Amino acid sequence: MVVLDGKTLTIEKLVGIAQQGHKVTVKKSLWPKIRRSRAFVDKQVSARKTIYGFNTGFGALARVHIKPSDLTVLQHNIVRSHHAGVGKPFPPEFVRAALALRINTLIKGHSGVSERLVRRLVAMLNKNIIPVVPHKGSVGASGDLAPMAAIGRVLIGEGDVWFRSRKMSARSAWKRAGLKPLDLKPKEGLSLINGTQFSTAVAAMANDAGHRLVDIADLCGALSLDALKGTASAFDTRIFKLRPHPGAIVSARNIKRFLAGSSIIKSHVHCTKVQDPYSLRCMAQVHGACRDMLEAAQRSIEIEMNAVTDNPIVIPEQNVILSNGNFHAEPIAFVLDMMAIAVAECAAISERRTFRMLDSKLSCLQAFLSPKPGLNSGFMMAQVTQAALVSQNKTLCHPASVDSIPTSANQEDHVSMSMNAGLKLLEVIENTTYVLAIEMICACQALDLMKPLKTSPRLEQIKRTIRKYVPFMDHDQPLTDAIETCADLIKTQHLPLN
Numbered sequence: 001m002v003v004l005d006g007k008t009l010t011i012e013k014l015v016g017i018a019q020q021g022h023k024v025t026v027k028k029s030l031w032p033k034i035r036r037s038r039a040f041v042d043k044q045v046s047a048r049k050t051i052y053g054f055n056t057g058f059g060a061l062a063r064v065h066i067k068p069s070d071l072t073v074l075q076h077n078i079v080r081s082h083h084a085g086v087g088k089p090f091p092p093e094f095v096r097a098a099l100a101l102r103i104n105t106l107i108k109g110h111s112g113v114s115e116r117l118v119r120r121l122v123a124m125l126n127k128n129i130i131p132v133v134p135h136k137g138s139v140g141a142s143g144d145l146a147p148m149a150a151i152g153r154v155l156i157g158e159g160d161v162w163f164r165s166r167k168m169s170a171r172s173a174w175k176r177a178g179l180k181p182l183d184l185k186p187k188e189g190l191s192l193i194n195g196t197q198f199s200t201a202v203a204a205m206a207n208d209a210g211h212r213l214v215d216i217a218d219l220c221g222a223l224s225l226d227a228l229k230g231t232a233s234a235f236d237t238r239i240f241k242l243r244p245h246p247g248a249i250v251s252a253r254n255i256k257r258f259l260a261g262s263s264i265i266k267s268h269v270h271c272t273k274v275q276d277p278y279s280l281r282c283m284a285q286v287h288g289a290c291r292d293m294l295e296a297a298q299r300s301i302e303i304e305m306n307a308v309t310d311n312p313i314v315i316p317e318q319n320v321i322l323s324n325g326n327f328h329a330e331p332i333a334f335v336l337d338m339m340a341i342a343v344a345e346c347a348a349i350s351e352r353r354t355f356r357m358l359d360s361k362l363s364c365l366q367a368f369l370s371p372k373p374g375l376n377s378g379f380m381m382a383q384v385t386q387a388a389l390v391s392q393n394k395t396l397c398h399p400a401s402v403d404s405i406p407t408s409a410n411q412e413d414h415v416s417m418s419m420n421a422g423l424k425l426l427e428v429i430e431n432t433t434y435v436l437a438i439e440m441i442c443a444c445q446a447l448d449l450m451k452p453l454k455t456s457p458r459l460e461q462i463k464r465t466i467r468k469y470v471p472f473m474d475h476d477q478p479l480t481d482a483i484e485t486c487a488d489l490i491k492t493q494h495l496p497l498n
Contacts, residue, residue: 006108011204018097023126033109040316041112045186053190060409075189079152082145085134092130097201099125111191112314129173132160140329140418144198152192157181195309196329202422203301210294210343217346221283222258223443224353226455229268230276232259248288262456279352293342297335329418333401336421340428344393347432350439351386369445376476382438389431396424437486448472
């Protein structure tokens, strides 16, 4: 059970909610604040003041006053009209993350929603009623309107959900769960959709995956270095004390730990080679820079996870309602673009190491790591697949955050494109996972070709784990299944890294 308090939610906790199904509860001391915030909104509505989002149209229609009898219809209409996303649905874990983030901001008491609405969102998450949310349609300003509207519609009994492993209507799911849809009160429809929670959910999930990939990159690099008879001296602690970037220190320590006790390294300790190529020698510096980028991104993401991103914001204790721009996802757009670059670099240097292993002139191993090259092509095409993925990553790393296109009759005339940045990043993560899987397979093949020499005890253990799923290839066979299997090992964290 994760206690949400609007202040201390971390990426680690959010991933537990999203991927492992951890349930949530709201910190008890926040309920009075939520009730005071709602009472303040009701008071303003009763006073017949004209307030954006309470009794006006939205966006460029903000000057249209709505009569009291239509206020519920107004809030229902905003979640209906803004449900305009397209494309395949987000995986359920992303929707769970966004839902948890929305609850975490609403409970801060500056959104003016009712206790009843918050409790229903908590019930939706804990009962695993997962809205079907199309993944395209947000520009990341005025919040992630289209994807959040897909969640909002479910609260009023519309749209589709995943429930108990089946896709069904929201109304059917509520009935099976023993609950009824809600009627939304003034501002509640707007409060459900106006915020950065979907972009932030993507950023948080991607950050977690990115950190794992850098750890895997350290592992792959260590396997490849030993397969190429490289030296571990480039990861000497003294080197990194002189240029103490935290990420590089961690990656150097990881690589050195993976290689400790390698009989391959001992076998060429007196060779004439002076130093290794950059893709081996500079691994810790490159992986470490990626690590530092992800750490910086994590700090920004966790600020956003615990922030109020509504418009307008209500501050009952000061008797004010403030129109604002906290929904603008520029901070998240920047970190999404930055993370794409970091993850893509892990793939770029990985492909270079793989290339060296396959070139017999560079590796001193059989060409393309085949015991019988010529009759067999070995892993020739695996590196071609890497090349395609690395090249695509370069295109995907063009920043989305420098783009903008006016919307809503020019009222919303500068937008962040955070969701586009997020969707690109998810592709970069998928591509990089495959690139690292290919390097891992090739490095294990190369190490097996070096028998009776053995790598370190830790790497031998990891190789044995991989060999349970991907056997040594002594003749040509399709590589797709092996690559997919190894990628799944990376995604499911089945490799003993610690």
